[in-house]
Amino acid sequence: MATNVDKALTSANPLLDNEPFQLELDLDLDDSPSTQTQLDDGSIEITLGESTSPTDTDEDISFDANLADYLDESVLATLASDLIDEVETDIQSRKDWVETYVKGMEVLGLKYEERMEPWEDACGVYSAVLSEAAIRFQAETMQETFPAAGPVKTLILGESTPEKEKAAERVRDDMNYQITEVMSEYRTEHERALFNLALAGSVFKKVYFDPNLDRQVSITVPAEDIIVPWGATDLNTAERVTHILRKTKLEMQKLQASEFYRDVDLGEARSYHTDLEKKKAEDSGFTITDDNRYSLFECHADLVIPGFDAAEDEDNLSPLPSPYVVTLDRGSQTILSIRRNWEPHLPSPAHPTGTATQRPTPTPLKRQHFVHYPYIIGFGFYGLGLIHIIGGYARAGTSLIRQLVDAGTLNNLPGGLKARGMRIKGDDTPIAPGEFRDVDIPSGAIRDNIMPLPYKEPSQVLLALLNQITEEGRRLGAISDLNVSDMSANAPVGTTLAILERTLKPMAAVQARVHYAMKQEFKLLKALIAEYAPSQYDYKPSHANRKARREDYATTEVIPVSDPNSSTMAQRVVQYQAIMQMAQAAPQIYDLPYLHRQMIEVLGVKNADKILPMPEDQTPRDPISENMAVMIGKPVKAFIYQDHDAHISAHMTFLQDPMIAATLGQNPMAQQMQAALMAHVAEHLGYSYRKQIEEQLGVPLPPPDKPLPEEFEVQLSRLVADASKQLVQMHQSQAAQQQAQQQAQDPLLQIQQQELQVKQQDIQRKAQKDALDAKQADRRLSLEEQRLLLDAQKSGAQLQAQDKQNADRLKMDLMKTVVQQQRKPKEK
Known part of the structure; x- marks a missing residue:
């Protein structure tokens, strides 16, 4: 860089000539960058010919900018070479997994092999155990994870309130609408993912926002196109995640024209074949056909980008790696783009203490775009699929089938000499x-x-061996059928449930992993919808306006509708049948309507809320509508904010109406209607009592179903006890005062009171008369006793006199007898 400085002096010695000193500078900077700094003494310091680093202008670079446009070609070339070497090392680390996968693909049974040995048109069929297992897994898992209503349900974050519940319903409906209607490719991609998952053991979903479609997308990426170090634990902690992309020349031109990739000349596309393609060609003896598409490596890795990464400290200036996405052309080894891969609101590595920083971190957390679906967790990062598990059985079964068919062919059409x-x-x-x-x-x-x-007929030994191998393969692949004949029709539900659980447990574990992976995928989709989607719904949601979309997503979590604890409908039905049997023994401790509602939903019947409405499904109604609902047997519910006294008055008046009573009296369900209405009145009465307690306390009570801390509950109970005593006293005084007022103001009541007094006087008079009668009766009884005593005395005296007379008469008779006997001897 040339700099010419010409100095011209007005005189040889300016001090002697007393002329002002002048210095003329003619600077030829060749458009070189320069900086000017004003010093404290007023002078200006000019720095010439120094280039600025990306960090010096980083504040002018947008967060989503392609950083490759700001780096030197030598830096990009070094970075590309290092990444390619590391990716090739990752490819070599999964060599054994690829070999097993390729060998299993040969016996998948989805094609017919035209064989020329041992003779032309020999049997070329394959064992169907692998394809049967994959198709059955795809069908069963698709039914569980993607029902007709949609694959998403919601979970409320934090305390559940009516507003959050309504927001959760809107988020659920909107997510299902987005997946089933807007994302028209999602179902096909999900089915493709499940089929690949069953065979390969691993499959990936890539979730991102597509600017061409102006919406979020979730595409299936087969395991062979995702390269991860074999020793990695998961995608979040993996050192690198490389996605192999293939783009046509037209697609590359569009991406470069939109400035998504650097506008560099890549030349003609150079064919690149993955390790899986090479292995397939090697085992088949074929030559790989060159592809005219560009092969790109999209590397998600933690890297140190010169000029863009912050130092660990100012002393040693040791840079820390940050998450980036680097896309390069494998054929020309040219980097096309480098972009930051963390959330914009997190601190930038180049400015860890900037104003946008929310929390100090040495490096930001990377933003995840991939979701890993594993079938069976194996020894390394990639999962084990049916090919790895029962591929040997499929190969042996294929050999046996061909032997049997060829033996039958030779036996039916024999050759000879x-x-x-x-x-x-x-x-x-x-x-x-x-x-x-x-x-x-x-x-x-x-x-x-x-x-x-x-030639012999097909061997029965080979046929038995084929059946044994096929059955072992189906059992190991968890697709063996349950022998219903082994179970008695009268067997307890618990026994049936135990047999189902034992048979379905391996598949239940696989579907639990699918459930967890779908949960991570829905989180990514939810974040994209909340970030990029419009702030209002595409339709009129229920219970809210159209602008409540982002607020709803902020308070709601989305999860799959599948149940990881019950992998099939049969298992869930048997579980509910066991609960129904238990409920029959003690129905008073079960919520039978809710149990029946859950059973209807498990069976997959639509509109379960209309078939069996629950109290929590009810909306606030006026008292007349509630009376009408009770008359036709529909449930009603009281709400805490209603005017409960008005509702109670309207319901009681309805019951006391003679016309209504006469009409309902002829209805056989009259007692049930009256009981339902009185139960509803009791619910209003409870809320009314709660409101009166709150007035006594002077503060509102916590929500009825809200859990309370122990200390707070104890203090609240004491306060409520005191308030209830005061409320009882107030009610008693009000009742007494009301009674007094009624007595003073109601003439009919006064007449009734007078009649009561007359009756009381009559009772007193009768009591007095009864007392006098009792005294007179006592006197008569006493006189009678005295008379009886006198009579007894008279009878005793008469008896004594009679006895005396009888004794005297007897003496006289005796004396007469003695005298007569004395006279007889004298006469002789």
């Missing part, structure tokens, strides 16, 4: 049934000139 010179018209084509051909024989009988080879 014939004498030289013997001619058969029609050559050696098989003789059709009922066909006779002419034969020219040199001499002797035909059987002497033809000797068929002794």
Whole structure:
């Protein structure tokens, strides 16, 4: 860089000439960058010929900019070479997994092999155990994870409130609408992912925002196109994740024209073949066909980009790696783009203390775009699929099937030896049934000139071995059928459930992994919808306006509808049948309507809320509508904010109406209607009592179903107890005062009171009369007793006198007898 400075002095010695000193500078900077700094003394310091680093202008670079446009070609070349070497090392680390996968693909059974050995058109069928297992897994998992209503349900974050519940319903409906209607490719991509997952053991979903479609997308990426170090644990902690992309020349031109990739000349596309393609060609003996598309490496890695990464500290200036996405052309080894791969609101590595920083971190957390679906967790990063598990069984079954079919072919159409010179018209084509051909024989009988080879029929031993191997493969692949004949029709539900659980447990574990992966995928989709989607819904949502979209997504979590604990509908139905049997033994401790509602939903019946409405499904109604609902047997519910006194008055008046009572009296369901309405009145009465307690306390009570801390609950109970006592006293005084007012103001009540007083006086008079009668009766009884005593005394005296007379008479008679006896001897 040339800099010419010409100095001109007005005189040889300015001090002697007393002329002002002048210095003229003629600077030829050649458009070189320069900086000017004003010093404290007023002078200006000019720095010439120094280039600025990317960090010096980083504040002018947008967050989503292509950083490759700001780096030197030598830096890009070094970075590309290092990344390619590391990716090739990652490819070599999964060599054993690829070899097993390729060998299993040969016996998948989705094609027919035209064989030329041991003879032309020999049997070329394959065992169907692999394809059967993959197709069944795809069908069962698709039914569980993608029902007709959509694959998403919601989970409320934090405390559940009616507003959050309504927001969760809107998010659920919107996510299902986006996946089933807007993202028209999602179902096909999901089915393709499940089929690849079953066979390969791993499949990936890439979730990103497509500016061409102006919406979020989720595409399936087969395991062979995602290169991860074999020793990595998961995608979040992997050192590198490389996605192999293939772009046509037209697609590359569009991406370069939109400035998504650097506008560099890549030349003609150079073919690149993955390790899986090479292995397939090697085992098949074919030559790989060159592809006219560009092969790109999209590397998601933690890198140190010169000029863009912050130092660990100011002393040693040791840079820390940050997450970037580097896209390069594998054929020309040219980097096309380098972009930051973390959330914009997190601190920038180049400015860790900038104003946009929310929390200090040495390096930001990388933004994830991929979701890993594993089938069976194996020894390394990639999962084990059906090819790795039962591929050997499929290969052995294929060999046995071909042997059996070939043996049957040879037995039905045998070959043999014939004498030289013997001619058969029609050559050696098989003789059709009922066909006779002419034969020219040199001499002797035909059987002497033809000797068929002794081919045997298909071996029963091979057939039994084939069945055994096939059954073992189906059992190991968790696709064996349950022998229903082994179970009794009268077996307890628990026994049936145990058998189902034992049979379905391996597949349940696989579907649990699918459930977890779908949960991560839905989180990424939710974040994209909340970030890029419009702030209002595409339709009119229920219970809200159209502008509540982002607010709803902020308070709601999305999860799959599948149940990781019950992998099939049969298992869930048997579980609910067991609960129903338990509920029959003690129905009073179960919520039977909710249990029946859950059973209907498990069976997949649509509109379960209309078939069996629940109280929580009800909306606030006026008292007349509630009365009408009770009359037709529909549930009603009271809400805490309603005017409960007005509702109670309207319901009680409805019950006391003589016309309504006369009409309902003829209805056989009258008692149930009255009980339902009185239960609803009791619910209003409870809310009314709660409101009165709150008035006594002077503060509102916590929500009825909100859990309370122990200390707070104890203090609240004491306050409520005091308030309830005060409320009872107030009610008692009000009742007494009301009664007094009624007595003072109601004439009818006064007449009734007077009649009551007259009755009381009559009762007192009768009581007094009864007392006098009792006294008189006592006196009569006493006189009677005295009379009886006198009579007894008189009777005693008369008896004594009579006894005396009888004694005297007896004495007289005795004396007469004695005198007569004395007179008789004298007379003799």
